[in-house]
Amino acid sequence: MLFKTLLCLIGFIYFSQESKIYLREFDDNGNLIAEGWQKGAAKEAYWYYYYPSGSIKAKGSYHNNQKNGYWFYYDSDARLTREGHYDQDQKISWWIVYLSKKQKEKIQYQNNVKEGYGLLYKNEKLIKANRYDQDQLSGSWTNISQFKKDNPNARF
Structure with missing residues (x-):
């Protein structure tokens, strides 16, 4: 009896949860434009565009849409244009x-706005540093030693 009750409980939990389905979206010409997982009406897990x-x-x-x-974002020639955290x-x-x-x-964001530092690199060498407050440029340095002197607590 305990086994049947436990089996029924497991079955109820399994079937009462919304299951994920893999979707493919196409444009009017039949081209694949997006694919990924959906749980109920919400996008979930990994998606490709x-x-x-x-x-x-x-x-x-995605989590809960x-x-x-x-x-990662790419241009039409499949070159990486930007990447970052959400x-x-x-x-x-x-x-x-x-x-x-x-x-x-490299730019720091907080709540969808530039907040912190923006570091410009050329050939992997740091050539300029900016500071942002609420999406507004609040300082800019092309002399990196001066930047370090003016911003001794900067960490990146």
Whole structure:
């Protein structure tokens, strides 16, 4: 009797939870534009987005229909253009923006706005540092030793 009760309880829990399904979305021309997991009406887990040409546009995770975790974005030639962290659909922590083959900028975000430092690199060498407060540029340095002197507590 205990076994049947336990089996019924496990079955109830299993079937009462919404199960995830894998979806593929297509445009009017039949091109795959998105694919990923959905739980109920909400996007869940990993999703991929595509250009009509078939090349990757973006990829990353959702939780309860909100972007969460690390995301990657690409141009139509499949070159990485930016990458960074989301928490509940808000940009957070460090993001990297690829400006060219030789230049990139690392920018700190909090609640979807630039907050903290922006570091510009050319050929992997730091050439400029910016400070942002609530998405507004509040300081800029091209002399890195002066930046370190003016910002002794900066950590990155």
